[in-house]
Amino acid sequence: MPDRTGRNAEQPLNLASPEGLAALLSRRSVKTKDLDEPGPGPEDLERILAAARRVPDHGKLAPWRFLVFRGTARDALGRLIGECYRREEAQPDATVAKGLEGFALQAPVLVVLVSTPSDARPIPEWEQRLSAGAAGFALLAATHMTGYAGQWLTGWPAYSHELARTLGLGREDRIAGFFFLGTPKRKPSERPRPTREQVVREFTTAEEVSAARGRMLP
Numbered sequence: 001m002p003d004r005t006g007r008n009a010e011q012p013l014n015l016a017s018p019e020g021l022a023a024l025l026s027r028r029s030v031k032t033k034d035l036d037e038p039g040p041g042p043e044d045l046e047r048i049l050a051a052a053r054r055v056p057d058h059g060k061l062a063p064w065r066f067l068v069f070r071g072t073a074r075d076a077l078g079r080l081i082g083e084c085y086r087r088e089e090a091q092p093d094a095t096v097a098k099g100l101e102g103f104a105l106q107a108p109v110l111v112v113l114v115s116t117p118s119d120a121r122p123i124p125e126w127e128q129r130l131s132a133g134a135a136g137f138a139l140l141a142a143t144h145m146t147g148y149a150g151q152w153l154t155g156w157p158a159y160s161h162e163l164a165r166t167l168g169l170g171r172e173d174r175i176a177g178f179f180f181l182g183t184p185k186r187k188p189s190e191r192p193r194p195t196r197e198q199v200v201r202e203f204t205t206a207e208e209v210s211a212a213r214g215r216m217l218p
C-alpha cells in the first residue's frame, strides 16, 4: 500500500503491472454531465494527488500546484468565476455569467491544476509547462485507476486574468485545467483514437534513417 507520498517501499523498481497497463489502455474521460456522486474521498484523493506529484520534473522545481475544491467551496468558486466574468468582459452576457457560476459544480470534486514555472534554476519554461501537462495526465490516470472518472476542461475561466488574480496566481502562472472528478453514471462510448500509422514511425536500420532525413515524421 503506497503511503501519502505515493511511495511503496516494498515495490521493486521493475514491477510489471498488467492491471495498471490495462487501466491505462482503457482510460477515457467522462463528460461532466455524466459525472455523479460520490467523488473520490479524502484518502483516494490523497493518492491521486500523490500520483500527480510524481511526474517527471526537470530540476526538481515542482512547477505545478493543485487547488482542491469540494462541497460548498465549489459554490463559492463558481460565484467568484461569475464575478470575474462580469468584471472582465466589456459586455457580459447574463446567460453566460449564470452558466459560469455553475462551472465549478459540474462534479463532486474539482482540482484546479496551475502551471507555476520557476526561474530558481536554468530549466527551460517549456519543460516546466510539459511537466504540468504530465501532472494533469497523471491525475486523470490515477483517478481512473482508483475507480472514478474525470474530465480535463479549460474554457473561459482558464484564460481569465481576473480569475488568475483572484486565485493569487503569479505573473507566469497559468491555469492548466480544471479537473472534474466523480463517479461515471454510465460507461462512456469509445472515442476514435489515432492509429499507429498516423502518429508512429519506427526506424530499424541506419539506411532507413539516412533515407528519411528531413522528413521523419509519420
Ligand SMILES: Cc1cc2nc3c(=O)[nH]c(=O)nc-3n(C[C@H](O)[C@H](O)[C@H](O)COP(=O)(O)O)c2cc1C
Residues within 6 Å of the ligand: 027, 028, 029, 030, 151, 152, 153, 154, 155, 176, 177, 191
Ligand atoms: C489542455 C486541455 C484542455 C481541454 N479543454 C476542454 C474543454 O474546455 N472542453 C472540452 O469539451 N474538452 C476539453 N478537453 C478535452 C477533454 O478533456 C478530453 O480529452 C476529451 O473529452 C477526450 O477524452 P479522452 O480523455 O477520453 O481522450 C481538453 C483537453 C486538454 C488536454
